[in-house]
Amino acid sequence: MLHLLTNIDLAAVDWARAQFALTAIYHWLFVPLTLGLAVVMGIMETLYYRSGESHWLQAAKFWQKLFGVNFAIGVATGIILEFEFGTNWSNYSWFVGDIFGAPLAVEGIVAFFMESTFVAVMFFGWKKVSRGFHLASTWLTGLGATISAWWILVANSWMQYPVGCEFNPDTMRNEMVSFADVALSPFAIDKFCHTVTSAWIVGAIFTVGVSCYYLLKKQHVDFAKRSIKVGGIVGLVASFLALYTGDNSAYMVAKTQPMKLAAMEALYNGSNAEGLTVVALVNPFAQPDYVNEQEPPMRLAVPYALSILATRQPDGFVPGVNDIIRGGYVQHNGETALSLDEKMSRGKRAIANLQEYRKLRSEYSKDLDSKKVIRMNELSTSLKADMPFFGYGFIKEASQIVPSIPICFYAFRIMVGLGTLFVLFFIVVLFFAYRKDILSARWLAVVGVCLIPLAWVASESGWIVAEMGRQPWAIQDMMPTWTGVSNVSVSEVFTTFILFVVIFTTLLIAEINIMLKQIKKGPEA
Numbered sequence: 001m002l003h004l005l006t007n008i009d010l011a012a013v014d015w016a017r018a019q020f021a022l023t024a025i026y027h028w029l030f031v032p033l034t035l036g037l038a039v040v041m042g043i044m045e046t047l048y049y050r051s052g053e054s055h056w057l058q059a060a061k062f063w064q065k066l067f068g069v070n071f072a073i074g075v076a077t078g079i080i081l082e083f084e085f086g087t088n089w090s091n092y093s094w095f096v097g098d099i100f101g102a103p104l105a106v107e108g109i110v111a112f113f114m115e116s117t118f119v120a121v122m123f124f125g126w127k128k129v130s131r132g133f134h135l136a137s138t139w140l141t142g143l144g145a146t147i148s149a150w151w152i153l154v155a156n157s158w159m160q161y162p163v164g165c166e167f168n169p170d171t172m173r174n175e176m177v178s179f180a181d182v183a184l185s186p187f188a189i190d191k192f193c194h195t196v197t198s199a200w201i202v203g204a205i206f207t208v209g210v211s212c213y214y215l216l217k218k219q220h221v222d223f224a225k226r227s228i229k230v231g232g233i234v235g236l237v238a239s240f241l242a243l244y245t246g247d248n249s250a251y252m253v254a255k256t257q258p259m260k261l262a263a264m265e266a267l268y269n270g271s272n273a274e275g276l277t278v279v280a281l282v283n284p285f286a287q288p289d290y291v292n293e294q295e296p297p298m299r300l301a302v303p304y305a306l307s308i309l310a311t312r313q314p315d316g317f318v319p320g321v322n323d324i325i326r327g328g329y330v331q332h333n334g335e336t337a338l339s340l341d342e343k344m345s346r347g348k349r350a351i352a353n354l355q356e357y358r359k360l361r362s363e364y365s366k367d368l369d370s371k372k373v374i375r376m377n378e379l380s381t382s383l384k385a386d387m388p389f390f391g392y393g394f395i396k397e398a399s400q401i402v403p404s405i406p407i408c409f410y411a412f413r414i415m416v417g418l419g420t421l422f423v424l425f426f427i428v429v430l431f432f433a434y435r436k437d438i439l440s441a442r443w444l445a446v447v448g449v450c451l452i453p454l455a456w457v458a459s460e461s462g463w464i465v466a467e468m469g470r471q472p473w474a475i476q477d478m479m480p481t482w483t484g485v486s487n488v489s490v491s492e493v494f495t496t497f498i499l500f501v502v503i504f505t506t507l508l509i510a511e512i513n514i515m516l517k518q519i520k521k522g523p524e525a
Helices: 002-007 010-051 054-087 090-124 131-160 179-183 186-217 221-256 258-265 305-311 321-326 340-364 370-394 405-435 442-468 490-521
Strands: 165-168 173-176 276-279 300-302 473-475
Touching (some): 010 054, 010 131, 010 186, 010 221, 010 442, 010 490, 054 090, 054 131, 054 221, 090 131, 090 173, 131 179, 131 186, 131 473, 186 405, 221 258, 221 305, 221 405, 258 321, 258 405, 276 305, 300 305, 340 370, 405 442
Antiparallel strands (some): 165 173, 276 300
């Protein structure tokens, strides 16, 4: 891997990142609706199974049709996303393929096989299997999709919090030493819970929004009222769960990725009893001068809230960007944080020791020498100690480890702000659905329709925070993005980028058209 880095064009790195981001953003347009509608349609079919009332069967079949359209397009984009690890990120795949490939393999063999099997029974088995077996197939389809998300998020979480592995200098690869540590990482558990519950919110907003459209058109009114009740309950429960899991996720970020938290808060210089920023005048078009600015102008914060969020103590110390660069503060584990200079020094030492080890190993295979064996053992021991900082050996200056503060800051506030709006909306819509005549609240139906695209804005914003906040790392502290890319030309990546834009946009337009036709057609009698 090391000898390839001198041949990599940084423009190719930027286009490879852009292509992967494009694919991930398009893919995530479909995934949350799949996970969210799986719960909605499962609940509706359960109500039909328990009551035998035909209107619940009608509702279940309608939402299953929309689920099926979305599911098919999501599979197509997801497959392409996994292939890009081999085409554009071959150095990354070589370096950590033994670890990263395991959860993706489990996802493909177990979870995808499970959901693709039962989805056929769900769509085509209404009159061919018993009601109980069909209900089980519906829930197992949703469970398979959720398990699929679990293994993908395990892989993503390992990139942000690498555990359960050791670097083998003989193979030049990180190798898994504990599958349980990788699969059950606390970072992965929190990320999965928060991601899935936020996906349920998307499904609930979609369900309520489409039902509000029927109320505005005065069509399928009884169907719409029932769907609003189910969607509203799912959405409200999911919103509170997302609030709880989001708090846990933020705490994990504070422990393992303090620079991400500092960027999310535009926190340049940390302190004890730090407040959580509500609004601040951060320039959205340029990286702020965090070295000389004390804090962004016009900052309004909730006292003590950030310290409670990050340390679980109202007077806890939260490091800012400059503190992380300088080091010297006490971390969550009680150890003193190293400065960036020390991390870079240890990273460069790890690279030099690895190069010497590889050279001696090559010579040793031809010339049996006990002195070389002793030296190789010394290098291996030193390399193991410095490996957590291996990636810092490729860092040239401090600005490289600071993610885009404006993107992280505003994306986080968009996500939280819309999430708060959704909670209020679900409370109001359930109040009208159960206590008032929802047909009299035309304004509420208009709001419900308008919130549909905002659900995706909030969901995508969350992923932007998660992925942009960990830059420049492909693997936290171990591999910067520019060391993981394949040795490909700019023209090759640019051409496929344009091709993917055309293909994905065409698929998205096709899905929206099919969904709109199904919605306009309405539920079957």
